Amino acid sequence: MSDVHDTGAWFADQAFWRDFYPHLFSAERAAQAARIVERSPLFRFPAGARVLDLCCGPGLFTVPLARAGHAVTGVDLSAPLLERARRGSREAGVGVRLVEADMLAFAEPEAFDAVVNMFTSFGYLDRHEDNVQVLRNAHTSLVPGGTLLVDVVGKEVxxxxxxxxxxxxxxxxxxxxxxxxxxxxxxxxxxxxxxxxxxxxxxxxTIHLYSAAELRDMLCGAGFTEVRFHGDYEGGPYDHRAERLIAVATKGGDVRGR
Ligand SMILES: C[S@@+](CC[C@H](N)C(=O)[O-])C[C@H]1O[C@@H](n2cnc3c(N)ncnc32)[C@H](O)[C@@H]1O
Incomplete structure (x- = not known):
């Protein structure tokens, strides 16, 4: 039994993800995700880190993260997409934990060293406070010193x-x-x-659009103490050349065992 409720929202409509699957999750996209995990300085997590791939879809990031030696949990609302992630992990010969859950509800206190939310998987919920709650859940799920990565289309971009x-x-x-x-x-x-x-x-x-300043306010409101932005996966600045809005937010507090 999952804790997913039928919201009637566009993102809960499985026909959308099925009909547009080839465009949303193309082989090119999958190769790009694998490259990002392998080479991006934003993905340099400690060896064997516990990583939560929030809104993991068919596992484009989940599987490469597991291949890199991390202990990965993928969370998504869509059972068919999670099934694809399961198949992908089996084919890659890696173990991942997959959970069918709503990002509005999912939180596991201090269970992760990093949380990633990739390829515009944020700002889906209708109410502004609910999107802040998603960030609060990520904050709860991180250990002190842990990082959250949110990758969206910035308003400025x-x-x-x-x-x-x-x-x-x-x-x-x-x-x-x-x-x-x-x-x-x-x-x-x-x-x-x-x-x-x-x-x-x-x-x-329909998604909410955020500027870097607006996203910073939301992240700070959710408890994050340090927030920086990048404009690409190579870790470039968020400036007039930015292609993406990528927030890297750190949970403050006592960093144990580091
Ligand atoms: C644009 S896709 C990106 C998937 C993945 N992050 C990637 O990079 O390929 C967005 C994903 O968010 C999931 N999703 C949408 N609303 C959700 C919610 N409320 N809770 C959990 N997952 C959700 C969808 O099922 C879909 O897999």
Whole structure:
């Protein structure tokens, strides 16, 4: 039995993740995730660290993290995506712990050295306080001195892009994505249309958009004492060239055994 409730929200609709799977979790994406885990200075966790991959999906980061020797727990709302992660870990010959749970509820006090939340898996919950609660849960789950990594599309990064409609084709599927900013730049709606032969699917996802300053306020409100930002996975600055908004937040307090 899982503690997942049916919220009726777009992210709880399994048809969305199934219909848009090839675009969201392409082989290219999987290779990028593996490269990030292998080379990114942001992923240099202590050997054998206990890492929580929050909103792990099909395990694009979970499996490489386990391959790197970490003790990984992947948490996700979607049973079919967790099944893919399970299959991926089996094929890679690594053990991972997978938990079907809602990020709004999941917290295991001081059970992890690091928490990662990758490829825009934050800001999904409708109420602002609920997204802060997700950060509070991550804070609870970390040991003192532990770090949380949140990787999203920053408001500043999006504002620089002039392209609002994109077209791509993958594995015979054509995808059109149209992005609309609304609520005075506080939210982004992405409308997706996928066409494969005579079959068409459509879906919309709505997420909160954050600037670095807004995300810093939320992280500090959730208890984090030290927050820094990067604009790419190489650890570059969050400036006018940034491609992503990546927050690295540290839980303060007594650091034991380090
Ligand atoms: C954009 S995908 C990213 C997945 C993964 N982090 C990656 O990098 O490939 C977002 C993931 O968040 C999960 N998700 C959405 N809402 C959630 C919630 N409330 N609690 C837990 N997982 C959630 C989805 O099922 C999906 O797997």
């Amino acid at each position: 999006l504002a620089r892009r002039d392209e609002r409609v994109s077209l791509s084709e993958l594995e015979g599927k054509v995808l059109v994505q149209r992005d609309t900013v609304f609520d005075d730049w506080s939210r982004l709606r992405s409308d997706w249309y996928s066409i494969e032969g005579t079959r068409a699917a459509t879906a919309s996802m």
